[in-house]
Amino acid sequence: MTTTAGTRPPRSSAGAAHAAKRRGPRTEALWGYAFIAPTGLGLAVFYLWPVLQTAYFSFTEWGAFGGHTWVGLENYTRLIADPEVGRAMLNTLMYTALGLIGIPVAIVFAALMNRQGLRGVSVYRTAFFLPVVTMPVAVAMLWRWLYNGDYGLVNQVLSIAGIDGPNWIADPATAMYALVVVGIWSSVGYNLIIFLAGMQGIPKELYEAASMDGAGRVRQFFRITLPMLSPTAFFISIVSVIGSLQLFDLVFVMTGSGQSARANPAYSRLQTVVQLFYERAFVTNDRGYAAAIVIALLVLIAALTVAQFRLQRKWVHYV
Amino acid sequence: MWKSARSGAALLCAALLASACGGGEQAGGTDAQPGEKVTLSYGVWDATQQAVMQELAAEFTKTHPDVTVNVQLTPWADYWTKMKAAVTGGAAPDVFWMNGPNFQLYASNGVIKPIEEQVDTSVYPKALVDLYTYEGKLYGLPKDMDTVGVWYNKTLFDQAKVKYPADDWTWADFKESAAKLTDPDKGVYAVGAELTSFQEYQYNTIYQAGGHVISPDGKKSGYDDPKTIQGLKFWTDLIAAKQSPDLKTMTDTAPLQLFEAGKLAMYWGGSWNVAEFGKNDYTKDKVDVAPLPKGEKQATIIHGVANVVSAKTEHPAEALELVKFLGSKPAADILGKKGPIPAYNGTQNDWVAAHPEWKLQTFLDSVAYAVPYPVSKNTAAWQEAELTHLTKAWTGEVPVEKAAADLAAGMNDLLAKE
Numbered sequence: 029m030t031t032t033a034g035t036r037p038p039r040s041s042a043g044a045a046h047a048a049k050r051r052g053p054r055t056e057a058l059w060g061y062a063f064i065a066p067t068g069l070g071l072a073v074f075y076l077w078p079v080l081q082t083a084y085f086s087f088t089e090w091g092a093f094g095g096h097t098w099v100g101l102e103n104y105t106r107l108i109a110d111p112e113v114g115r116a117m118l119n120t121l122m123y124t125a126l127g128l129i130g131i132p133v134a135i136v137f138a139a140l141m142n143r144q145g146l147r148g149v150s151v152y153r154t155a156f157f158l159p160v161v162t163m164p165v166a167v168a169m170l171w172r173w174l175y176n177g178d179y180g181l182v183n184q185v186l187s188i189a190g191i192d193g194p195n196w197i198a199d200p201a202t203a204m205y206a207l208v209v210v211g212i213w214s215s216v217g218y219n220l221i222i223f224l225a226g227m228q229g230i231p232k233e234l235y236e237a238a239s240m241d242g243a244g245r246v247r248q249f250f251r252i253t254l255p256m257l258s259p260t261a262f263f264i265s266i267v268s269v270i271g272s273l274q275l276f277d278l279v280f281v282m283t284g285s286g287q288s289a290r291a292n293p294a295y296s297r298l299q300t301v302v303q304l305f306y307e308r309a310f311v312t313n314d315r316g317y318a319a320a321i322v323i324a325l326l327v328l329i330a331a332l333t334v335a336q337f338r339l340q341r342k343w344v345h346y347v
Numbered sequence: 348m349w350k351s352a353r354s355g356a357a358l359l360c361a362a363l364l365a366s367a368c369g370g371g372e373q374a375g376g377t378d379a380q381p382g383e384k385v386t387l388s389y390g391v392w393d394a395t396q397q398a399v400m401q402e403l404a405a406e407f408t409k410t411h412p413d414v415t416v417n418v419q420l421t422p423w424a425d426y427w428t429k430m431k432a433a434v435t436g437g438a439a440p441d442v443f444w445m446n447g448p449n450f451q452l453y454a455s456n457g458v459i460k461p462i463e464e465q466v467d468t469s470v471y472p473k474a475l476v477d478l479y480t481y482e483g484k485l486y487g488l489p490k491d492m493d494t495v496g497v498w499y500n501k502t503l504f505d506q507a508k509v510k511y512p513a514d515d516w517t518w519a520d521f522k523e524s525a526a527k528l529t530d531p532d533k534g535v536y537a538v539g540a541e542l543t544s545f546q547e548y549q550y551n552t553i554y555q556a557g558g559h560v561i562s563p564d565g566k567k568s569g570y571d572d573p574k575t576i577q578g579l580k581f582w583t584d585l586i587a588a589k590q591s592p593d594l595k596t597m598t599d600t601a602p603l604q605l606f607e608a609g610k611l612a613m614y615w616g617g618s619w620n621v622a623e624f625g626k627n628d629y630t631k632d633k634v635d636v637a638p639l640p641k642g643e644k645q646a647t648i649i650h651g652v653a654n655v656v657s658a659k660t661e662h663p664a665e666a667l668e669l670v671k672f673l674g675s676k677p678a679a680d681i682l683g684k685k686g687p688i689p690a691y692n693g694t695q696n697d698w699v700a701a702h703p704e705w706k707l708q709t710f711l712d713s714v715a716y717a718v719p720y721p722v723s724k725n726t727a728a729w730q731e732a733e734l735t736h737l738t739k740a741w742t743g744e745v746p747v748e749k750a751a752a753d754l755a756a757g758m759n760d761l762l763a764k765e
Contacts, residue, residue: 175599290738312725
């Protein structure tokens, strides 16, 4: 996003004629391009080209074993009329919105860990970070067991308090919330580390000055820590919204993997856009339509990201 | 290429005592020329059968010294996704396992080769030969077969003082036993009305009720047939009567797990469950198997895996020889000792004898009235619709009649697109 100062292209600084005479800056630019070429090439081949191809395929109909015919906007008109797409979009947005609760949770934990003289910080850090380095599939399997309505640990604990817990993942009323909890649990460690780094970057003088002015710890947190952390929070929010919108593995495993997921009574509350894409592309052999679904998701992600960049002016403080 | 294939065929004819290669003599009388070495890839999905497949591959090389078979295992979960990608990219194995739901998709797209030469198919169950015949052409030779029966927990039957299922029991007998076997205090249910496994549950009762899943020409759904609906109600009634766990419970804990924990008295399962129940300490000496109860008709779903040849193989002659060998009696004899039920008639005794404590003959006897697994060109599409619509009937959200009517409409739309 930001380029380092001083390496501007010669045209803007000195004018084309001048630059042509002095070979230096031009070869410098060439070298620059040479250095970014591997990354650029990788991006072009593995990201840009597939995106363009997918966009093209979204206007076609595919055979099960390749071969496609142009169908114009047919996939998109079908997409708008398809109740499953609307439902999957809503589920995904709901998960994304609820998942943002993970940000204040991470800030609170980071603040608690950032206290002076707290012992065993690295132990806590490791404990919180473990879910992040665990494979999502393993996380999902584990939670599937914890949430089991008859034999799961969650309901065992609740039964001590005399509560008869539901089938968390199979009950339409609880499934989405149960999923969000797992999502937050598995991402809080990563967010926490970033926030912790952000907090350690806040100048100590600010706190010293504040305590001299008589501000207590809580007030310092709300008046100094939070505003100073807002750029970090903005970054986390952008990344986690994009991640949530692409949710797949967790739902795929937790609902009951593969086609049997559809036999989960809560499936209509859990199905995400990427999962619908997977079903169309790999289960029912409807790849053109699947391409249209992901292009729609791409547009949604772009729209939400642009909206977030617009909104940041209202709440993000850059020093 | 062609020449080496022919000399290879001649060579194997000389070596092979089996009569399957009768036409060999006129193919070439020349003596064994050291032909070009050929390696065939053979795609399979079952890890438990990998060893016996390698044994069969080695056996094939004994009679065809120029041909080596490379068994490629892809686990079931990825098998069809990978196969589709491999076929699309022109890198499919020369010979691979095929199943019913996928067969017509592959045959209608011309990515597997029909077996052009005359082979004796009377040695296989007719339902399986029909399953792998598309537009009058046979594409694969059946390798194994499976049928469905009722596995039951003898201990739970004894405790409830219920007679073990008789060979000629009916739906009425089943329902009577189910009522007696259910014991809410102990958390024991009669049976789990599983939704996700149509092969073991709904398809059987649908045909037993005299209904059908798909019309014989594969163009119309049978879900709006009142008799088909009877077959579905068989299961939803059990859930309503609390003789089966509800769908939420079965989503969390699969009926197979419940049966193996002594929470279900009966489990509708396949002949393939033999391996599972034989290994499990709980079920090992507590279970036995009975035929499915008779409704208006007697019926069980039969399915089996077949070996097919990729249309793009570079060695079509050798690949066909391998398929013929894998479908032959010597191969079936080897398979029956270690694997599933071989499809070749008369070779199944070893399979039955492996577990004398169970009435495994049940699975073979039921072949007489077995119904082939229902399929069409894009089976996966309407199998998804089955789950989408019937889930609502299973939870009781929508009456079975309505869910079945919606399913029939949805399935007809999908069939029209095939």
